[in-house]
Amino acid sequence: MRIVTANELQDWLSQGELLEKDSHGPKVVRLSNGQLLKIFRSRRTPLFARLRPDARRFAERATHLQQLGIHTPKIVELCWIDRDKAVSACLYQPLQGRPLDKIFRDARDEFDSLLPTFAAYIRHLHELGIYFRSLHLGNILHTPDGSFGLIDFLDIRFKGRPLGRGLIRRNFQHLHNYLQRRKVENFPWDDLLKAYEAASKTCR
Structure with a gap:
């Protein structure tokens, strides 16, 4: 998983459409290319969250669901927003519907x-x-x-x-x-x- 630079993240947030947020900040952003950025701020301890980040767990579940014939978004990329704080993210093609x-x-x-x-x-x-x-x-x-x-x-x-x-x-x-x-x-x-x-x- 690559680490997203501060400039790249700022471009995503400034040029994208905020779809969901909480008290900690943005959670889901629609980017200019139509992909969705989903940000995970893990509630688990940072050590475990870094070893198996939430973005990867989300992608693994998407794959498992698809293997069972369940429609899900298509994952494009996994990345770190802030590795030290275990903030991960994934880019995906939105599911139509x-x-x-x-x-x-x-x-x-x-x-x-x-x-x-x-x-x-x-x-x-x-x-x-x-x-x-x-x-x-x-x-x-x-x-x-x-x-x-x-x-x-x-x-x-x-x-x-x-x-x-x-x-x-x-x-x-x-x-x-x-x-x-x-x-x-x-x-x-x-x-x-x-x-x-x-x-x-x-x-x-």
Whole structure:
């Protein structure tokens, strides 16, 4: 992983479009060439974060998901923003599609029509042994081919076998907590669970 110079980083930030930030600074920036810059400020101890930086872990998860047939962004490059502080980054081609939270806000009828296939997609992830703690509407895109894809999956875990009922309940609880934090009103929660159960029956 190469170290990004201060001038190069400044050019990226000044010429790019800031898409996401937190109290520590920029997190996602769209560059002038269309690529996305995703910056990781690790919460792990600097030693471990330098040995296996978050950007590399993100790229490894992207590769694993793609091998399982799950749409993700295509990683272009991994780099260090500040190696001493374990701030890493990756450049990637964005995954084409619309976030489900935007569809829910702007096209509710369309979202309702997607609910059965969305529930079946969650079921498919669980059948593949994927435990996605950040399962929420902003992290799942509806892709042009009519499928779905994941865009923010650093905390994803691969269990190697279909998830048990306990992990499934916990995964849905993460989604429910997200909806509550965002104060999302009139979300068809019961319909989603019913569609998930219907998808489960077809998998048996």
